[in-house]
Amino acid sequence: MAEYVLRLVFFAAVPFAVVVLASLVPMTGALVNIVLALGAFFFGELLQEHAQKRGWIGRVLRRQLAFEVYYRTRPPKPFLYYVFYPLLFPYWLVVPEARREAWLFKGYTIVTFVIVAVTGSIRYFTVYLPELGLKPFLVTFGIGLVIESLAVLMLLMPMTTSVVALHQKKQHKRLVALLAVGLVSGAVALGILAHRHRTFPSLETRERVAQRTLAVPSRAKKAQVEALRAAWKARKEKRWGREDDGTLSGPALEDARAALTKFYREDEASAFELWTTARKDKAPMMVLFAEGPRRGRPVFLGMQADGTLVEKPRDIPKAARAVMRTAGDLAGDL
Structure with missing residues (x-):
């Protein structure tokens, strides 16, 4: 029972974290791996039958089919073993059986690398060029690859082995409850x-x-100026909505x-x-901003109602600076 409680806690927390992490870092590879692993387990016999008839299926899903066969004959180890699996590196490197299990999941990290490499290459040509070169791409690509690979080890193994363990023990109600908790967590x-x-x-x-x-400050500033003009036009036409913290929503932001x-x-x-001042303020201003290269140094540009640009932080209203400091924070408006 205690182990099942741990599984519930894990499934209550991890899907929430995965959704948030997926919004910060591409998690396509990790999510595909989880689907493949669970799919191979639940439909293993059917896949084995098709693999025998069609050799290419066996070659493509070789790792996934091996996963199903392995756990069909060997029940998963205790849950905490998989939670702390990355920390047990010396153990599963030395012990043959543990090394064999680790080798099964090695295939999933390879799948992750392939997916990250393909999607990364597409992003390089579609969103980096021509202003940004290879160096900034490689930095973000490397960070994303490390995070996804760690996610596979830290999330894939506890989740898939939990499903496998409960399914093998025929604890179907507990399995359904576990999956329901995970779905609710992700939905929240x-x-x-x-x-x-x-x-x-x-x-x-x-x-x-x-x-x-x-990279191109002159073009960046020109685009920001046009954006502020469009927002001011929407405000003067009364097509704008201002939140309590001063941030704008609606047509002004869209324009x-x-x-x-x-x-x-x-x-x-x-x-x-x-961000904009309230209607009653005598010195109306709008500030366009985004999170900058370092915390506390946002990309920003302000504009007064007459079109005068405000480019120095000290000339930005204190309330606007406070909002700018929380740019990109998850709890920024909760």
């Missing part, structure tokens, strides 16, 4: 992200915003982001936010 995270009025871009997008702004896409990529434009 999705709900929180969906109901944010402030942006929560991926780490890669945040980095590209800063790098692209620094500003549309103007930004003349230079920034679409996801980068969506990383920008707008």
